[in-house]
Amino acid sequence: xxxxxxxxxxxxxxxxxxxxxxxxxxxxxxxxxxxxxxxxxxxxxxxxxxxxxxxxxxxxxxxxxxxxxxxxxxxxxxxxxxxxxxxxxxxxxxxxxxxxxxxxxxxxxxxxxxxxxxxxxxxxxxxxxxxxxxxxxxxxxxxxxxxxxxxxxxxxxxxxxxxxxxxxxxxxxxxxxxxxxxxxxxxxxxxxxxxxxxxxxxxxxxxxxxxxxxxxxxxxxxxxxxxxxxxxxxxxxxxxxxxxxxxxxxxxxxxxxxx
Amino acid sequence: xxxxxxxxxxxxxxxxxxxxxxxxxxxxxxxxxxxxxxxxxxxxxxxxxxxxxxxxxxxxxxxxxxxxxxxxxxxxxxxxxxxxxxxxxxxxxxxxxxxxxxxxxxxxxxxxxxxxxxxxxxxxxxxxxxxxxxxxxxxxxxxxxxxxxxxxxxxxxxxxxxxxxxxxxxxxxxxxxxxxxxxxxxxxxxxxxxxxxxxxxxxxxxxxxxxxxxxxxxxxxxxxxxxxxxxxxxxxxxxxxxxxxxxxxxxxxxxxxxxxxxxxxxxxxxxxxxxxxxxxxxxxxxxxxxxxxxxxxxxxxxxxxxxxxxxxxxxxxxxxxxxxxxxxxxxxxxxxxxxxxxxxxxxxxxxxxxxxxxxxxxxxxxxxxxxxxxxxxxxxxxxxxxxxxxxxxxxxxxxxxxxxxxxxxxxxxxxxxxxxxxxxxxxxxxxxxxx
Ligand SMILES: Nc1ncnc2c1ncn2[C@@H]1O[C@H](COP(=O)(O)OP(=O)(O)OP(=O)(O)O)[C@@H](O)[C@H]1O
Ligand SMILES: [Mg+2]
Numbered sequence: 001x002x003x004x005x006x007x008x009x010x011x012x013x014x015x016x017x018x019x020x021x022x023x024x025x026x027x028x029x030x031x032x033x034x035x036x037x038x039x040x041x042x043x044x045x046x047x048x049x050x051x052x053x054x055x056x057x058x059x060x061x062x063x064x065x066x067x068x069x070x071x072x073x074x075x076x077x078x079x080x081x082x083x084x085x086x087x088x089x090x091x092x093x094x095x096x097x098x099x100x101x102x103x104x105x106x107x108x109x110x111x112x113x114x115x116x117x118x119x120x121x122x123x124x125x126x127x128x129x130x131x132x133x134x135x136x137x138x139x140x141x142x143x144x145x146x147x148x149x150x151x152x153x154x155x156x157x158x159x160x161x162x163x164x165x166x167x168x169x170x171x172x173x174x175x176x177x178x179x180x181x182x183x184x185x186x187x188x189x190x191x192x193x194x195x196x197x198x199x200x201x202x203x204x205x206x207x208x209x210x211x212x213x214x215x216x217x218x219x220x221x222x223x224x225x226x227x228x229x230x231x232x233x234x235x236x237x238x239x240x241x242x243x244x245x246x247x248x249x250x251x252x253x254x255x256x257x258x259x
Numbered sequence: 260x261x262x263x264x265x266x267x268x269x270x271x272x273x274x275x276x277x278x279x280x281x282x283x284x285x286x287x288x289x290x291x292x293x294x295x296x297x298x299x300x301x302x303x304x305x306x307x308x309x310x311x312x313x314x315x316x317x318x319x320x321x322x323x324x325x326x327x328x329x330x331x332x333x334x335x336x337x338x339x340x341x342x343x344x345x346x347x348x349x350x351x352x353x354x355x356x357x358x359x360x361x362x363x364x365x366x367x368x369x370x371x372x373x374x375x376x377x378x379x380x381x382x383x384x385x386x387x388x389x390x391x392x393x394x395x396x397x398x399x400x401x402x403x404x405x406x407x408x409x410x411x412x413x414x415x416x417x418x419x420x421x422x423x424x425x426x427x428x429x430x431x432x433x434x435x436x437x438x439x440x441x442x443x444x445x446x447x448x449x450x451x452x453x454x455x456x457x458x459x460x461x462x463x464x465x466x467x468x469x470x471x472x473x474x475x476x477x478x479x480x481x482x483x484x485x486x487x488x489x490x491x492x493x494x495x496x497x498x499x500x501x502x503x504x505x506x507x508x509x510x511x512x513x514x515x516x517x518x519x520x521x522x523x524x525x526x527x528x529x530x531x532x533x534x535x536x537x538x539x540x541x542x543x544x545x546x547x548x549x550x551x552x553x554x555x556x557x558x559x560x561x562x563x564x565x566x567x568x569x570x571x572x573x574x575x576x577x578x579x580x581x582x583x584x585x586x587x588x589x590x591x592x593x594x595x596x597x598x599x600x601x602x603x604x605x606x607x608x609x610x611x612x613x614x615x616x617x618x619x620x621x622x623x624x625x626x627x628x629x630x631x632x633x634x635x636x637x638x639x640x641x642x643x644x645x646x647x648x649x650x651x652x653x654x655x656x657x658x659x660x661x662x663x664x665x666x667x668x669x670x671x672x673x674x675x676x677x678x679x680x681x682x683x684x685x686x687x688x689x690x691x692x693x694x
Contacts, residue, residue, distance in 0.1 A: 050652050053644050078654035090649040094667025103663060104653035141667070158653060 002028045002065050002081070004049075004166045004197065009060035011041075011048045018044040020222035021060070028165060028197040033208055033233060035201075036219035037241055042201045043087050045219070046168045050084040051077055064166070079108050081165030085155035085172050087201075092142040097154065098124065100142045101161050108162075127160045130190065132183050148175035156187045163191065168199045173207040185210030205237035220250055268321055270294045273410050276321060283381040285389060293399045293409030303402040303503075305529050307587045307621060308558035313501055313527060315404055318442040318472040322413040325354040325438065335466055338435055341680040349374055349430040355441045356413045367426065373419035374430060377446055380417035388417060391448050396479030396507045404503045408444055408477045415446035418459055422483070426457035429491075429678055436465040436496065442472030443500075448479050451486040453511070458489040460681055463524075465497035470526070474502040482514035484538060489517040491676050493685050498525040498553075505531045512538030512567070518545040519675045521685045523692065527555060533562040536570035536601070547576045548672040548685075550692040551584030551616065562591035565601040565631075574605035576620075577669050579693060581612035588618070592633055593625040603633040610668055611641055612693065665693050 004026045011019035018041045026032050034042055048055045049062060051074040062069040064080055072080060092100070101124065106114045124138060131153050143151050152172050159167055169188070173181055188198065188211050200211065208216075208230065216232040217224045220241065225248055226232065236244075244250070273294050277287040302310065328334060331344055334352070342350060349367060351374055352360035358376035367374075373384055380388045393399050399409045416432050434445065449459050463474075474496050482488050496502055502524050508516045522530055534543040543563050551557055563572030574590050592603030603626075609618035620637040642664055650660035666673075669689060676682045 050648075052648055073657070074648055074651040075654050075656050075660075078652055084652055086649070086652075090643075090646045092646055092650065092664065092667055094670030095663050100650070100653070100663065103655050103659060107654035107656065107659065141670075162653065 002165050002197065004082070005061075005063045006049070007061045009045070009048065009062065010058045011044050012056045012058050013044065013054060017058070018222055019048065022219075022222070022224055024217065024224060026166060026197045026199055029194050030214045031192065031198045031200065031211060032215045032217060033200045033202060033213040034217045034219055034224075035203065035233060035236055040219050041222040042219055043170055046084055046087075046170045046199075046201060049082060049168055050074060075107065078164070083159055083162060083164035083167040085159055085167065085169040087170040087174075089143050089151050089155055091144045091146075093144055095142045096139050097142050098138040101158065104158065104162060123161065127157055127187075130160070130183075131157055131187055133157065149177065149180050152176055153180065153184060156184050160187050160191065163196075165195060166197045166199070167191075168201070170201045171203070172200070173202055173204060181207060182210060205233045208233050218244060220244065225250070266297070266316060268411070272321065276413070280378040281382065282378050283385045285385065286381040289392070290410050290412070293406045296400055297403060297406045297410060300400060300403040300406050303404055303529070305531070305558040305560060305587075306589045307619065308529070308556065310529065315473060315475070315501055315503060316407065319440045320472075321411060321442065322356040323438055323441055325357040325359065327354065327357060327359040328352060331360070334435070335437075337466070337684070338433060338464055341433060341462055341678070341684060342431060343680075348428045349426070351376065351416045351432045353414050353416070353432070353434045355436060355438050356443070358414075359435075370424050371421040372424060372426070373417060375417055377412070377415035377417055377448070380448075384417065384419070387419060387450070388448065391450055391479060391481055392446070393479070396481065396509055397477050397505055404475055405477065405505065408446060408475045411444040411475070412446045413442070413444045415448075418447075418449045420451050420455040420457050422452040423454045424452075424457075425455065429458040429460050431678065432459070432461040434461065434463045436463070436470070437467055439467055439469055439471050439499075441470070443474045443476060445476045447477070449481070449488065449490065451482045451488045451514070453483040454485045455483065456487040458491065458677055460491035460676065460678055461493075462681065462684065463492075463494040463496050465495060468497055470497050470499035472500065474500040474504070476502070476504040478506040480506070480508040480516060482508070482510045482516050482541070484511040485513040486511065487515045489519065489677070491519040491678075491681065493521040493676070493681055493688070494524050495688050496524045496526060500524065500526045502526060502528040502530070504528065508534035508543060510534065510536050510538050510541035510543065513540045514538060515541065516543045518543070518547070519672060520545075520547045521673065521676070521688075522547060522549045522559065523685070523688045524557075525552070525555070528557045530558070531560045533560070533564070534572070536563060536565045536572060537567055539567040540569045541567055542571035542573075544573045545575070546672040546675055548669045549576070549578040549586055550689055551578065551580040551586045551618070552692050553582050553584060555584040557585065558587045558589070560589040560591070561605075562593065563603060565594040565598040565603065568598060569600040570598060571601065572603045575672065576607045577672055578608070578618055579610045579612060579665055579668065580616035580618045581693065583615045585617045586619070588620045590620065590622045590635065591625065592623070592635070594628050594631045594633065596627040598628050599630045601628070601631045603631070605635045607637040608668070609639040610665065611639065612665075662690070662693070665689070
């Protein structure tokens, strides 16, 4: 079993404190979900785990099986087994999806032990079929001109090809139609097991109908304010966050809504 | 101070060289005429680069004699990769200044296709060569460097594709440089008659790290009515050459001329690529990639001039500069009076890899007609840290991520080179330069 442990995490963006002491422990063979209103710091948590250059950790720790993750470069974190499916993945001109994936896979392997081209292609074909992706997605430039939903599927394709120990999925369901949602859930469920732990950031219970979480957390104003089982997501879906604000005595902040 | 432009050669030297190369007599006189003009002609004035201290005229020796190849096995391995050794197809190889290998299928010969070194062409296809050689394309008296090319020409190739001939396999030329003393005064003529279609790809390859000579290269391309020509080039000439390279196109009605240029010289370079869209409904698509390194200074002028109605000009340039190199990109879209319905577009993308490298995009639109469309876009930037983060978040190291981004940045042009071997070579050259 592996463990990703976050303790007392404080994170700033451009001098503004967004995370104000987050504690969270995820083991392999567990699926956690984080929900919470817009702008409360869910993506910030995800980016801080991965090591995004604009997010500064000012206090707290992140460890992977005791190893200090914050000491690692972004690529080292990935090779240690952390994966982030981004809310807004970059478009990279001129780099084909397939080349990118192959480089990513080979980055984890020793020099001279690169994945044989044929096995790579076979595996890629199979995963793309699972995700019902068009064949030409492999030869197109990375995310360039991909629709919102296609980008999300492409993130899951990377997840499935790289098979990390821990994946953080940031709003992997937003912009997906209901069929795509099922497909993406199928992809994640394929990975479920002893060697895989997952943190799903979502606004909608719907995704959790397909990927049943072991734990659900609520983040408000930069802190995890409530944790529970799958039933917590259902309650949030029905009642929103107001009852939590009241119960916990948090003053609701006006947050900028996403466009 | 201006570099002394006194030339080591005399008119008599030029005449005897022509005779030695067994050229047609008209060419001997043509050279002598050009030589006579040399003295008075001014140097070219590339916008935003001062070249009055550059040396374009000194060189150790006018021409050398190098070995010819009886088989492709005799080529250096790097050069062999450019071709399909099993079936070399249509191929001309020049070894320094010596025509060294020629291959053209009987089928193409029977169709009237001509592929031959320029000396032979003046003799065997005199009327044709005379019609196109510095008449309608590049003029002898444009400036000192064009006259220099005319007088001192010591290599080049003549490509002629008759009416209605469509060639699928590219015609390839290799100019192999492996002697420090060598100067290249090459002249290339490519003629596409009506309704023909083909690709010509040339490689300039140095296998010696240093050069003491000059590279003065002139290419003229003529596309007949309704023809379609792609002209690809990968220039990788070694440091020490001061390169002047002038590639010019003139289009006939309904024809299309595509340029795909990988300009990867290691020395200072002045490159000029101009296409005159003369025929109505003709088009030019000019794609250029450049990598500047070290203290290299380079100036690239890309220009499309619309004369005919409904012509279409597209310019795309991607450049990477590092170290202390400087690269100036002059992009000119010109639509003359009467070229109704024409379009001039250009796009320049520059990536700067180090703080002391400089890339300047200098887009110019000169429009003398009302009913036209035109536009330009230019960006000068650095590697995007968010893109880097994305790639690295999949385990890719910083170095490898940078490599992917740079290759990706140049790919839209590199991928247009249709020959795998040439594409591979260009990719390797880029690799070496950006490392
Ligand atoms: N560059 C920045 N400068 C200042 N504030 C920023 C910057 N980037 C993000 N923020 C703020 O950080 C806060 C947390 O953002 P984050 O993206 O983590 O929210 P989220 O919980 O993922 O929201 P959503 O559900 O809308 O995706 C927001 O209020 C946002 O405006
Ligand atoms: Mg978010």
